[in-house]
Amino acid sequence: MATAKAWVLKKHFEGFPKISDFDLKKIELPKLKEGELLLESVFLSVDPYMRLCSQMDMKEGDIMIGTQVARIVESKNPAFTVGTFVVTNSGWRTHFISDGKDLQLLPPAWPESLPKSLALGTVGMPGLTAYFGLLEVCKMKPGEIVLVNAAAGAVGSVVGQLAKIAGCKVVGCAGSDPKVAYLKKLGFDEAFNYKTVTSLDEALRKASPDGYDCFFDNVGGEFSSTAVNHMKKYGRIAVCGAISQYNDSVPQKGPYIQIPMIFKELHMEGFIVNRWSNRREEGLKALMKWVIEGKLKYHEQVTEGFENMPAAFIGMLKGENLGKAVVKV
Ligand SMILES: NC(=O)c1ccc[n+]([C@@H]2O[C@H](COP(=O)([O-])OP(=O)(O)OC[C@H]3O[C@@H](n4cnc5c(N)ncnc54)[C@H](OP(=O)(O)O)[C@@H]3O)[C@@H](O)[C@H]2O)c1
Known part of the structure; x- marks a missing residue:
């Protein structure tokens, strides 16, 4: 017993x-x-x-x-x-x-x-979330510009690296300077600390003056409402998580996103990784291969x-x- x-x-x-x-x-x-x-x-x-x-x-x-x-x-x-x-x-x-x-x-x-x-982590549920979210929801293409927040975390760090493997430019943000240094080490093209920038709006513009094709959103709330304004026309937003709201007792209020959604003709889609449970083996195999080749660090x-x-x-x-x-x- x-x-x-x-x-x-x-x-x-x-x-x-x-x-x-x-x-x-x-x-x-x-x-x-x-x-x-x-x-x-x-x-x-x-x-x-x-x-x-x-x-x-x-x-x-x-x-x-x-x-x-x-x-x-x-x-x-x-x-x-x-x-x-x-x-x-x-x-x-x-x-x-x-x-x-x-x-x-x-x-x-x-x-x-x-x-x-x-x-x-990287060869498990969070890695699969990054893999299917980028491929199937963001539908990223080589040469595009990808934005990811909570970028030094389990999902975000894989998102940025997979986007680099696919030939995209990647902008990531995270909540401390050591995390930002880590993102640079991973090969992110641009990275900033969202807690210390004087203006998130300016930081997003500076990191990619032309805007973003894909936004892999792990955070929600105010960050997302600001980032929506920096999407390119027909951009795609994968709503993966909203961690900035999980501990709220009182729901946050706007700014609201409908107007940029309309004028930029954006596609925004929430998803749960289990949607692709029938393709789990494919995802794990790809992630494992990149880890072994040293292309996907953890x-x-x-x-x-x-x-x-x-x-x-x-x-x-x-x-x-x-x-x-x-x-x-
Ligand atoms: N849809 C799905 O199927 C699916 C699957 C897995 C995960 N997710 C979601 O993906 C997101 C990341 O999950 P994870 O497992 O990779 O966690 P993680 O990023 O490893 O850890 C959570 C990170 O969130 C950031 N954070 C916490 N509070 C925040 C706030 N108020 N504003 C901005 N950032 C904040 C922190 O990083 P900083 O220091 O950078 O603030 C923290 O390290 C979560 O929202 C999670 O719910 C969704």
């Missing part, structure tokens, strides 16, 4: 999440039945969507939702061998039992040199210790992460 630790949502978040909104519980797991597996989490992901989904899909006392890379430690299912690593959505828990149906094996031939935590913000999951989550929402925020158990 194994004992699992799990983080539950003690109290629905009001504004910014606080450590006291979470509770750490111990759960005794039953013995395995035929066909079942016991898994232990090795890396867990902390993602912005957890803030949104806690409000929509969770009640107080529920285990926090989330994805992990886990190792099979006991198996009564002949299809799975002890020691195999998988990706699964089993929430913030150290150990759990599965019947195997919800487990995704790591892509075959995962190189030993690559951390398995990348399956939660950085991870690794927090040590399962007990620090709430702090890692809150830190990510505050912008403390460079690249993908993960927790190592």
Whole structure:
């Protein structure tokens, strides 16, 4: 019999999440039945969507939702061998039992040199978000100008690099000078700190006086309302996220975007990466290939210790992460 630790949502978040909104519980797991597996989490992901989904899909006392890379430690299912690593959505828990149906094996031939935590980031859901958002929503073409915000994060850092691989000019912005330096290191053509520029409007114009063909929006709110005015005619906006609004208790008000949308004849489309779940293998294969070739670089913000999951989550929402925020158990 194994004992699992799990983080539950003690109290629905009001504004910014606080450590006291979470509770750490111990759960005794039953013995395995035929066909079942016991898994232990090795890396867990902390993602912005957890803030949104806690409000929509969770009640107080529920285990926090989330994805992990886990190792099979006991198996009564002949299809799975002890020691195999998988990706699964089993929430913030150290150990759990599965019947195997919800487990995704790591892509075959995962190189030993690559951390398995990348399956939660660049070669996982955030990487796929960048891949499909750029290809299918922005429909970027070589030579175009691409704007991305939260650019030093899990999704944004992949967006900028994939756009460079595709032959675009890339402008990125992020919330600290070290993050801006990182974007330059990754090969972004222009990068700025949106928190310290005197005018976002001027910074966007200076970075690309001709405007933007594609805008991969991770932030929403005021940033997006300003950026819309810098789109080229027939530009495309991929609405990926709105992190600037997730912690608001009172909804933000305009400026509103309809007039530039009309006169510039823009295409704006929201999306959720799961739309392309039938093309997951294609996306992962492409991302893995670019990582191995050194064309797609990654950085991870690794927090040590399962007990620090709430702090890692809150830190990510505050912008403390460079690249993908993960927790190592
Ligand atoms: N549609 C989908 O299927 C999908 C899938 C994955 C992610 N997403 C969305 O994509 C966005 C990025 O997710 P991620 O996993 O890559 O997270 P991330 O960028 O690694 O981390 C979040 C970052 O957001 C920035 N941020 C926080 N508050 C902000 C604010 N008020 N204004 C501007 N930036 C702020 C911070 O960076 P700075 O220091 O730069 O402020 C922070 O590091 C999120 O909006 C997320 O919800 C959507």
